[in-house]
Amino acid sequence: MATIDITQQSFARTLEDNNVVFVDFWASWCGPCRLFAPIFGAAAERHPDITFAKVDTEAEKALAAAANITAIPTLMAFKDKTLVFSQPGALNATGLEEVIQAVKELDVDQARAEATQQHA
Numbered sequence: 743m744a745t746i747d748i749t750q751q752s753f754a755r756t757l758e759d760n761n762v763v764f765v766d767f768w769a770s771w772c773g774p775c776r777l778f779a780p781i782f783g784a785a786a787e788r789h790p791d792i793t794f795a796k797v798d799t800e801a802e803k804a805l806a807a808a809a810n811i812t813a814i815p816t817l818m819a820f821k822d823k824t825l826v827f828s829q830p831g832a833l834n835a836t837g838l839e840e841v842i843q844a845v846k847e848l849d850v851d852q853a854r855a856e857a858t859q860q861h862a
Contacts, residue, residue: 745786745794750805753797757823760793762845767797767806767816775815778832782817785838792842817841822850 748756748765757763766782768775779796786794799806799814809818812830819827819841826848827841 745783745796748795748797749802750808753805756793756795757820761822762791763793763795763820764842764845765795765797765818765820767799767809767811767814767818769799769814771800772814774832778815781833781835781838784835785842789842792846819845821845821848824850824854826850826853 745766746756764782764785766775766778768779770776782794782796786792797805797809799811809816814830815832816828816830817833817838818825826845833841
């Protein structure tokens with residue numbers, strides 16, 4: 743599956759409609775973003791069970807601000823509508839694959855319970 747472009751209007755629906763969503767926040771003028779794009783695209787082809795989305799931070803300034811994007815590229819991963827990974831900087835193919843596997847294996851309910859315990 744190819745990557746999809748999402749906007750502020752389609753962001754929430756994308757999270758609602760998909761179990762696992764990886765989001766690449768990028769800009770056309772960003773060198774590391776251009777280097778990461780083919781790695782992200784190749785991962786999308788290898789993992790058709792995951793939604794790989796891209797947000798152009800220049801076109802979607804409000805969405806980037808709402809997501810607290812301070813550096814690009816920034817990769818976020820959501821599972822069951824929950825943010826489970828967020829990291830600025832371009833990953834290499836191996837690093838991205840490790841994150842994908844960790845997110846796939848993550849028990850979100852257990853992670854939520856542990857986070858609730860830590861905050862208590």
